[in-house]
Amino acid sequence: MVSRFAQVILDFALRPIKRRGRRRLLRMMRGHRLLKASKKLGRIAGVKRALTTERLGINTRELSSYILGESVTKGELIVRQYLLIRAAGVNLNRALLYASAKKDSLVVHFLPPEWRRAVEEHGFKVARVRTALMWQSFVGMMLAYGILSMVKVLAEGLRAACSRLARNYGAYVYFHDLASGNLPNPCRDGRSHDIVSWYIQWPGRIQKIDTICHGVMGAGKKFVGFTPLAFMSSPIPALNHFGALSRFALWSLGACIIATSDFLRGRWWHSLMLNQATLAAKVRLLNSERLAREYLFHNSGWIYRPIWTFEAEKKGARVVFYFYSTNCEDFKRTENHAPISYGWQAMDWPVYLVWDENQAEFVRRAVGAKANVIIAGPIWFHTGAVEMAEFTGRGVAVFDVTPHRFSSYRTLAPEWDYYVPQTCIPFLRDIQQISAKNGFVMLWKRKRKIGSFAHPWYRRFAVKITKAGNVVEVNPDISAVRLIERSSVVISIPFTSTALIARALGKPTCYYDPNSFVRRDDPAAHGIKIIRGPQELDEWLKIAALADPAQFEVRQQTGQSYLRRNFRSGQC
Known part of the structure; x- marks a missing residue:
């Protein structure tokens, strides 16, 4: 009551x-x-x-x-x-x-x-x-936040110094900002298509590591091969010696004095960065053997490189920024490249891991020709321990983007209204009808479950289309790699990364644009064919139905249809 x-x-x-x-x-x-x-x-x-x-x-x-x-x-x-x-x-x-x-x-x-x-x-x-x-209020709050961060580091360090229970991870690497789906979740065949499993088989990784560390709470005991995974509450270990804590306390006092006096003189930047500088000072005072041999950051946080990574790099750690996706560019609307969107030109990472030469060129356009770019092929990221549902016949793997409610979508202020119901519903409807006509089962995998954040028009259409006889709704937690392997053909909405995974696995693949908005020469397609409108999709799927995957590119260019003529002239 x-x-x-x-x-x-x-x-x-x-x-x-x-x-x-x-x-x-x-x-x-x-x-x-x-x-x-x-x-x-x-x-x-x-x-x-x-x-x-x-x-x-x-x-x-x-x-x-x-x-x-x-x-x-x-x-x-x-x-x-x-x-x-x-x-x-x-x-x-x-x-x-x-x-x-x-x-x-x-x-x-x-x-x-x-x-x-x-x-x-x-x-x-x-x-x-x-x-x-x-602005002045914001900077003042950031100054207070920085001071609070110092107190937190000191309290954490005192607990560690008194308990003396610091865990020894040996030679380790640290993955920043992961979720449970980014850790190994093997299915019955023992395979998992997550970022950690990808890393362990990547030839360019740090060799001879004892532990792979992450910040996913409650992940439980996991291994990738014979290498254990371990939870770390922070990428930076606590200061667990009283000498280091004393030096940190002295640094904190000096930093507070400088930041406060500068703030009063209108030099706001030290107050703004004080909480980040606190972490950098913490790294400076750690022995190098307590730091990871490699820190890996993904492209969800592409703009800001934490200043503590400069200190870690000085102590011998490698700092790597990797792309788990290729959908990073705006749509091309003129003969020139699309303008580079918000934040990309401010990047300053020591190493960039990209999927292909197209993405490498995008990075160079954004940050300069001297960028240290490594082409690594498709990079796995998220998966779940979910088995594929059984189906009979030839499957078309379909990957779309779920449109958000207008109330949340419009606050993103995109320059072009593309991922909206007016695009996403025809995308699914056309593929369902044309795949049924050509004898395919539509294996539809949404990117993720967003519930009520999805646009209500889309939610209603999703209920309707799943009742079609040739549609199998695939659990979003199933890895894209696993679904593509089970499929005969792959169709993606521009410019999701699944088309590049399909190409790497030797599957016939295309981007389908139901409203003919996307230009055929858009470099964001990474060389994947762009199919525009239901008539072209029907022609393309007929070729795919007749073609052996190994001969698919040849068959596309030898027929007499309109679509095949465009393939031959390089317009598709």
Whole structure:
């Protein structure tokens, strides 16, 4: 009874906040509609690209090596990277959409002075006083967060020093930011297509390792081959000696004094980076044998390279950034390359692991020709210990993208509305009808389960299409590799990575664009054929039905149909 009464009171208290949130969301959606109607939806993407490359007004001589350590030589870039993930993400999109809903409305968001000017140069008006106050408040909170991080490191270190129970992992590598599905989950045949299993068979990996470490809580005891996996709560071990803790405490005192005095003088960057500098100082004080021999980061966090990795690299660790996906480029709309989207041009990783030469070229265009790029082929990432359902006949593996509700999708502010129900529903409908016509079973695998975040039109259509006689809905946790191996043909929505996996496995594969939006010469296709519209899909699938996979490319280019003529001329 008491808890129910408390819930009623809480609901009553939160009602105005929820009502204000709904009004704000409706206004953002209106801003999106107005930008789209006026063909100015690309303005937000333009702002984000500008902020990626807009240098901050930081004089190199004003950067403190005491705080930033080894990263000080790239201080402005590192600060810009960190600001991009802290201040220029979805919340900035929301502020810009909100301002776009009403003429002469002002953008209110915490931005440094240089970025305020960049936003104004793209046609938005900025509430300068409120934005400046928000910016100062944000930097002040980051300063407090940095001090709190120091206290946390000291407390953690004192516990470790008193207990003296530091675990010895031997020579280990560390995978950053993984989930349970990224760890080995073998099926009955003993295979698992996850990133750790991929790494252990990759010839370019660090050899002679004793342990593979990760941050997945509750993962249980796992092995890949004879190598054990181990959970580490942080990629950086605790300082477990009183001498190191004393030196860290002295450094913390000096860093607090410098950051606070600089903040009061308008030099905000040391306050902003203080929590990250704390981790870097921690690495500096660790013995090199306690650090991983290799740290691996994936492309979900592509923008910011943690400054502690500069210290780890100095102590002999290798820092690697790997792509588990190739869907990184915007759609090409002119004869030139598509503009490189938000964040990519700010990257600064020592090593990039990519799938093929097309992706290597994308990285070089983004960060420069001197980028250290290693072509490793398709890189596995996520899997589950789920067996494939049995089916009879020839299978068409189908990989789509689930469109989100407009309320969440529009806050992403994409320049082009492609992954929406108007594309994704015809994609599935055409493939289902044409595969049935040509005697194929449609093996439909969604990328992931997102429940109510999926657009309601799409959810209703998904229920309807699964009732078709030739459709088998595949569990999203089944690895794409396993499904493709069981299939005769593979069709993907542009530009998901599954088409490249299929090509590597020797399967006939294409990208299907139901609305003929995608250009045939788009380099984001990585050389995979782009099929546009149901008529072309029917022709392509007929060729696939007759072809032996080894002869598929030859058969595509020897027939007399319209589609095969286009294959021969290189237009598909």
